[in-house]
Amino acid sequence: MSWGEPGPGLWPWVRAGLISIVLFAQLADALPLPTLSKRDLRHPVAQQEVKRWTRRLNDWGVEITRAEVIERGLAMGNGANGFRKAVLRPWYPLRRVTGTGQSWGLFAFPEPHAGRLVVRGRAVDGDWETLFSAPDGDGRLGERLRFRRVRGIYDDAGDRPKPGTLWRRFSRWVATEVFAERPDLDEVEVRIDLIHVLPPGGGEADPDRVYHARLELRSELVPASAPAAP
């Protein structure tokens, strides 16, 4: 078969039409449109970006304030969001059934205020012992908490102003696992340490901040065992 010569019959044309529709929808989904919302702008990285862009535009001779940058960014974001929704609406049922899509923001905004998951435990009146401090942590607990799917539960917890229900469930699950492995511990703390990452020579980093700390008690999570027979 030579290039540009479809086979006989109607099917090659129908198939090419179907593939074209699929390609159009997938490419529309993949378009990295700036879908910005007011919620996104609360994020420290977004605020830093707004600051940088305002300064940059001013340096280039464009007179614009931070508020105007935000206003225009939101207007663009709303437009882009509307376009994406309109194009993709017919595909939503299929996307839900197949779990497919084309959102590929891989490290689009590397996080200078990154969250470090920390798990500590202690016996009553004992000293705190660090059991996991991402990415370091030995044994089964460390392996499980580093597993990519588990990491997905907590790796953006530092971005959220409120911890949410999932964080509470996660914290209780981690504590239950620790109590099962370490009968000597009575309390477990699960928290996020927000660290400020600056490249070498980038100035002084902000001090670490503790986020979403939760204290879990063995007495609340592990049912008391039956008294031993005399």
Add this chain to the structure above:
Amino acid sequence: MRALRFWVGLWDLREHPRSLALVRILMAAVLLWDLARVLQLDLVVPLFGPLEAGGLGHPTGRKRPPVLYELLPATEAGAFAAVLAAAVLSATLMVGLLPRLSAALLVLLLAQLALVLPPADRGIDMLVRNTLVVLAFSRCGDTLSLGARLRTGSWLGRADALVPAWPRLLLITQLVVLYFAAGVSKVASSWTPFGGWSALYVAMRDPAFARIDPTLLDQVYPLTQLGTVATWLWEWGAPLLLLACWYRNTPDRPGRLRAWFNRVSFLHIYLLVGAIFHVGTHLTLQLGIFPFAVLALYPAVFRPDEWRRWGGGLRGRLGGPGATEGAERGRMRDANPSQGPL
């Protein structure tokens, strides 16, 4: 009209299923590995079980609960049944036993599992499902499969098998879209000179992904800056992969750029850089199956005749049975590199 006929003809091309079969085997192997890790780490119930059975998600409490827990009991056993079914389907897909049915059922099942605890479902899982959808419509099981063995008596199936090439072309497009969209999305200042090309350094310091000691990382900061520039350029350059495929398949046409692309083997260099990039990110960042699942798509970029040539050459070097014949066939293909689409 000519362009339209070309477009229709492009999706009507046929070729040997070798490249698609390799994608099938590698992608299923990656998936099987991932599911085996879930089982090994005893994470089936936390990740895929309903809340009432000890899961972290609450799928049955949603307005539209996943169909999975309407068909299966919302219990530990239900979660295990679903994950084991996914593992079995991955295995049948890998060995090529009812591969289209396996891929279709697998994508539906994985999509349901993704709904149980959405934060645990990562971008790479979506890529895996996208690939499975394409494989479900392809004849990726016509070679290198148990099905081929049962039908023809040979694991390789019929040597002259011709199947639609469009699934492979879609997988190449998927790879280009993945890289290009990722490149264009990188608008944070840290990916630009304004942020000191510090993106890779910052990402490698993120405790959720870090593998390298920060002190060591500080010492090689300029290398990370170089890596940032290279990543950005390489991802933005992804559409050149399509151009390189086109040039590879039309070497007799005129044009300096075409001649240069083919002379320097641009396609191979681009993919080699990609492979180094993925292996490098695996060694420096904790990304789970991401590098391997993306690399599993790479065989699609090579034409089936290229795989046969390399296979023949390898057999020739090893001196195995059929070595001479394989090497000879490889040379014959060499003489006519325009065989096979893109």
